[in-house]
Amino acid sequence: MTQELELDSLIRRRIRGLRLSRGWSLDALAARCQLSPSTLSRIETGHRRIALDQLVAMARALGTTLDQLVASGDDEDVVIRPQPGHLHGVTTWLLSREGSPQGVTVAKMRITPERPTGAQQQRVHPGREWFTVLSGTARLQLGERTIVIRAGEAAEFSTMVPHLIGAEGGPLEILTVLDHDGERAHLHAPGDASA
Structure with a gap:
């Protein structure tokens, strides 16, 4: 359960970080993914669950893929620990x-x-x-x-x-x-x- 919460938090931080890196307000991203600014704000702050269709729309609007948006934050996909x-x-x-x-x-x-x-x-x-x-x-x-x-x-x-x-x-x-x-x-x- 802890890993799921950590990944959920990471996804929310990625959405906010990508939005801010583009210089977009909540209103600007909300309009691009057809959400209300208050819904987007609650998603970013963890006060609302994220639906899959919302994730797809946000990824598309942010110019990324769903895979990149939900990728695990651990290093197992990068670091090889040879035995x-x-x-x-x-x-x-x-x-x-x-x-x-x-x-x-x-x-x-x-x-x-x-x-x-x-x-x-x-x-x-x-x-x-x-x-x-x-x-x-x-x-x-x-x-x-x-x-x-x-x-x-x-x-x-x-x-x-x-x-x-x-x-x-x-x-x-x-x-x-x-x-x-x-x-x-x-x-x-x-x-x-x-x-």
Whole structure:
């Protein structure tokens, strides 16, 4: 109930703030959304319930959307609080939301020298991958090639070539951008139903 009251109060403050930011009086906004000035005043001050049709009319008059007007005031739609996942010498923190509209997954990975690095560990999948080394040194196995990428450097490559990122001489931290195929290949255990 407290959350509902907080959201109700936030919506009322948004309506008043948007009205004032446009330099409109109660009369001016009331005329634009076909309400009486006294009704609008009671809505803004919390002395009257807001009906959905009134919200729609006010949003339209204020040049905003209903979604923006009633959006929650918490930070959950903005802040991502990643939880570490561990798999075969790699700790991964997902830095993007599942089902991102951009179709990519952003992740921070900490790779230890204990990560298995044999040829059987290399993956192949459609697409391209990109990563930058935050700390440590990466050893990128790209087919028969071994490429060293140091802190501050980045790599981009076709994922149709068998590939694996390992840690050279100590722990490695990277920031990586994966498409859907890369996310399935690198962030799920073999045989994982979500892959």
